[in-house]
Amino acid sequence: MLMNLQKAEYILRRLLTSVFVLLGLTVITFFIARVVPSNAAALYIGPKARPEDIERVTKLLGLDKPLPVQYLVYMRDVLKGDWGTSISSKRPVLQEIASRFPATFELLCTAMIIAVATGIVVGVISAQWQGKWLDILVRAASIVGVSVPAFWLGLLLQILFFRNLNILPLSGRVDSDLRFTHPIMVTTGIYLIDAIIHQNWVALKDVCLHMILPALTLAAYPASLIARMTRATMLEVQSQDYIRTARAYGLKESFIVYILALKNAISPTLTVIGLTLAYALTGSFFVEIVFNWPGLGMFTVRSLLNLDYPAIMGITLFGAIGYVLINLLVDIVQTWIDPRISLS
Amino acid sequence: MRDPILRIEDLHIEFRTSRGVIHALQGVTFDVMPGEIFGVVGETGCGKTITGLSVLRLLPRSARITQGNIRFEGVDLLKISQREMRSIRGGKISIIFQDPSTSMNPLFTIGFQMNKVIREHLKFSREKARERALTMLAATGLPDVERIYDSYPHQLSGGMLQRAMIALALSCEHSLLIADEPTTALDVTIQSQILQLMRELQQKLGVAMILITHNLGVVANMCDRLVVLYAGRVVEIGESRSIFENPQHPYTRGLMSAIPAPGSRGNRLSAIPGNVPIDPGALKGCVFAPRCAFVMPRCLKESPVMFHLSKDHASTCFLAERGDLF
Ligand SMILES: Nc1ncnc2c1ncn2[C@@H]1O[C@H](COP(=O)(O)OP(=O)(O)OP(=O)(O)O)[C@@H](O)[C@H]1O
Ligand SMILES: [Mg+2]
Numbered sequence: 063m064l065m066n067l068q069k070a071e072y073i074l075r076r077l078l079t080s081v082f083v084l085l086g087l088t089v090i091t092f093f094i095a096r097v098v099p100s101n102a103a104a105l106y107i108g109p110k111a112r113p114e115d116i117e118r119v120t121k122l123l124g125l126d127k128p129l130p131v132q133y134l135v136y137m138r139d140v141l142k143g144d145w146g147t148s149i150s151s152k153r154p155v156l157q158e159i160a161s162r163f164p165a166t167f168e169l170l171c172t173a174m175i176i177a178v179a180t181g182i183v184v185g186v187i188s189a190q191w192q193g194k195w196l197d198i199l200v201r202a203a204s205i206v207g208v209s210v211p212a213f214w215l216g217l218l219l220q221i222l223f224f225r226n227l228n229i230l231p232l233s234g235r236v237d238s239d240l241r242f243t244h245p246i247m248v249t250t251g252i253y254l255i256d257a258i259i260h261q262n263w264v265a266l267k268d269v270c271l272h273m274i275l276p277a278l279t280l281a282a283y284p285a286s287l288i289a290r291m292t293r294a295t296m297l298e299v300q301s302q303d304y305i306r307t308a309r310a311y312g313l314k315e316s317f318i319v320y321i322l323a324l325k326n327a328i329s330p331t332l333t334v335i336g337l338t339l340a341y342a343l344t345g346s347f348f349v350e351i352v353f354n355w356p357g358l359g360m361f362t363v364r365s366l367l368n369l370d371y372p373a374i375m376g377i378t379l380f381g382a383i384g385y386v387l388i389n390l391l392v393d394i395v396q397t398w399i400d401p402r403i404s405l406s
Numbered sequence: 407m408r409d410p411i412l413r414i415e416d417l418h419i420e421f422r423t424s425r426g427v428i429h430a431l432q433g434v435t436f437d438v439m440p441g442e443i444f445g446v447v448g449e450t451g452c453g454k455t456i457t458g459l460s461v462l463r464l465l466p467r468s469a470r471i472t473q474g475n476i477r478f479e480g481v482d483l484l485k486i487s488q489r490e491m492r493s494i495r496g497g498k499i500s501i502i503f504q505d506p507s508t509s510m511n512p513l514f515t516i517g518f519q520m521n522k523v524i525r526e527h528l529k530f531s532r533e534k535a536r537e538r539a540l541t542m543l544a545a546t547g548l549p550d551v552e553r554i555y556d557s558y559p560h561q562l563s564g565g566m567l568q569r570a571m572i573a574l575a576l577s578c579e580h581s582l583l584i585a586d587e588p589t590t591a592l593d594v595t596i597q598s599q600i601l602q603l604m605r606e607l608q609q610k611l612g613v614a615m616i617l618i619t620h621n622l623g624v625v626a627n628m629c630d631r632l633v634v635l636y637a638g639r640v641v642e643i644g645e646s647r648s649i650f651e652n653p654q655h656p657y658t659r660g661l662m663s664a665i666p667a668p669g670s671r672g673n674r675l676s677a678i679p680g681n682v683p684i685d686p687g688a689l690k691g692c693v694f695a696p697r698c699a700f701v702m703p704r705c706l707k708e709s710p711v712m713f714h715l716s717k718d719h720a721s722t723c724f725l726a727e728r729g730d731l732f
Contacts, residue, residue: 302508303503303505303508303509304508304509304510304511304512305511306464306503306509307503307509307510307511308511309464309495310462310464310495310496310500310501311495311496311500311523311526311574312492312493312494312495312496312497312523312526312527313496313522313523313526314492314526317522322511322514325513325514326511326512326513329513399513400512400513401512401513401558401560402512402558402560
């Protein structure tokens, strides 16, 4: 009971800090968007701005008003969902992001599930076989995994599985023919789920096949990092006194390793998972380009190339919010694993 | 005469380290009788802990038992399978470590940890194991045992945790309890309470106990018999009373003059000048000779052998043999 109160209080505190972090973030994006550029209005319109347009936009954005007022206006707009208008598409930025987010989310989630599952399993096995050939193999593979650039790995996999073996599709989320034969009805925007909801099994298979290469490419780095971390913490935990106690009291070795030690090792690993997720978010941009994946990454690159200022600011804010939320989630899961956390 | 419950014979343990082989134990021999409290005494680094761990076959990976044997209730512990060993660990022999705050898993409740061990060895149902755990916790004098059962280690004080550890260590009808400096990490005010509790329970349940300590004062109050180790060797062994009244090794005498005043903490016997040699195996002659106030030329050349002064008192000192230590 006391425990739960402490836990609730801790989570509340973390929520509050997250809110403050987000507020801080909006201050930063506000400054980058409105204050840092010498002529924000010109940037906002794009390269072909005429003087009269600039004047109009200056008024429109309230750039003639004092800074605190400008910030409040900016915040009001952000909260209202008005994140500006994309210069290249002339559509609201938030709408552009929302329409592309499911594709990225789907890729990211699949990749992270693969990364976490293989990372932890491989890390535990590697620790159990410490110093044996299996462990050496895993460690070598994980070094390769963290050092190979994602786009290069993506290209390599394409050459191998598309060109040489021809068993997996080259790119995209679905086969173009599928639009006519078995079109996916979009409910969530996440094709794997949509195909299941509407029992479109042909599409599901196609979506899965398209998912494999980009997801593996994206998973390589986080999986390697998680495996290394799991291995290290498993070894560290197993030298602890409480594990010696468990052995001294005759508990089964499998119970000691896979229940006791693993729970102790998962907490530091979880922090790494939070960090790699942030990495994977940026990594997904490269992967999306290599695999022609119609998500936020492609949108970001296009916006960067077009100097689509409002879109870039929107993506920055969106990514930052995602990052804060992920870390909040990781912290909440931590309290659930480690009873000591809410005390510190 | 009864058979000993534990018989350690000529035990040699080596550590393979990056700086070479360390001969940590060299020919340690002693018996522990059923139901007695047997003390293992010596300065830090003399091999007390590894003696205790070797009984449970829990030595660190770098350690190797190169010679000797360990018989428990007539079974050679060094020969039995891993599986048989597992049922003895926690089932017949239990152990209490020095620091209670690190010897319980921080992520699981006291109850979970006790319950698991009881079910493993007594084959109880979850519910019955819980009853048993609560009874044992209550027997150690802990209040509000239901709450403690559901507590995590960090929610209890060191003294309470050590009581819980004792409850765990006695929960499965064990016949031997190894207590490795069970009070050293505790607050001085509760050290004697814990020791008294251990003796009470030990007598009530009739388990034999090996009490490992660097504090001869503790041993004097608690133990029936004891062994004094120095640098991995037995220097004196016998009945406590006999040893205290008539110590027959200069090292034991040094330890006795260094008994910490009651209540003082951790004073690791600094009264004897010099240090324990890192690798006693490399020395010729008596291992204690470099620090001995009574050293003779002979001590540097020959290793003294065990000299029996009486049926239950022996020492490895040439002076004891000559009978003129005092
Ligand atoms: N992991 C290890 N690696 C190498 N040598 C070790 C290791 N553990 C112990 N030793 C050696 O074994 C000797 C005895 O160690 P042990 O822990 O049994 O001493 P102790 O009598 O329990 O001391 P303390 O009073 O400090 O607990 C040490 O002096 C050391 O040389
Ligand atoms: Mg010790």
